[in-house]
Amino acid sequence: MAQVGRMALTLALAFVLVVILGSRLLQAQGLSADQRDRVLKDRAEFLEAAAIAINWFGDPRGLNAAAIEDYIAAERAERRAGVIKALMAADLSADGTVSAAEVARLAPTLTPSARGRLIALHTLADADADGIAGPDEMIRLSQAEALRLVDDDRAETLRVLLLFDVDGDGWVLLDEVRTAIAGLAV
Numbered sequence: 001m002a003q004v005g006r007m008a009l010t011l012a013l014a015f016v017l018v019v020i021l022g023s024r025l026l027q028a029q030g031l032s033a034d035q036r037d038r039v040l041k042d043r044a045e046f047l048e049a050a051a052i053a054i055n056w057f058g059d060p061r062g063l064n065a066a067a068i069e070d071y072i073a074a075e076r077a078e079r080r081a082g083v084i085k086a087l088m089a090a091d092l093s094a095d096g097t098v099s100a101a102e103v104a105r106l107a108p109t110l111t112p113s114a115r116g117r118l119i120a121l122h123t124l125a126d127a128d129a130d131g132i133a134g135p136d137e138m139i140r141l142s143q144a145e146a147l148r149l150v151d152d153d154r155a156e157t158l159r160v161l162l163l164f165d166v167d168g169d170g171w172v173l174l175d176e177v178r179t180a181i182a183g184l185a186v
């Protein structure tokens with residue numbers, strides 16, 4: 001009976017040790033519960049974003065804080081460019097504005113999803129509802145869309161990447177991210 005008691009005590013101590021070590025590991029990564037949840041919410045997406053950011057804006061040392069901000073800015077720029085490109089492809093008269101008539105002419109030639117997107121973007125861009133999406137209107141919409149699609153929440157999630165800088169040199173390597181994410185999943 002005493003032996004069983006000792007075994008139970010040993011197991012309990014081992015469990016406590018594992019819990020303490022686990023929380024130490026988390027502290028070492030500097031992750032709050034919220035940041036941990038951000039990563040674990042969609043690990044595949046996080047890892048993909050990390051791999052793209054590191055390959056796009058990183059260098060052999062990896063990614064630092066400034067590079068992450070550049071990556072966030074580039075994601076938003078890409079979204080802005082996408083909106084402008086979709087709208088300007090309908091500027092058949094080459095006057096720098098997109099009229100409802102131009103949209104109506106081009107729309108039937110597009111795939112259903114591209115057609116829907118063009119009509120939606122044109123409607124959203126034409127803030128004063130005069131039937132014409134002007135340059136300022138298109139730029140304003142592209143900025144709003146970029147911030148909607150790459151919002152502050154996504155930016156915060158991307159900034160979590162920096163906390164995976166295990167050796168503390170200010171640079172994060174993809175291997176560090178991979179190891180940290182695998183550790184979080186346990």
Ligand SMILES: [Ca+2]
Binds near residue numbers: 102
């Ligand atoms: Ca035009």
Ligand SMILES: [Ca+2]
Binds near residue numbers: 132
């Ligand atoms: Ca307008």
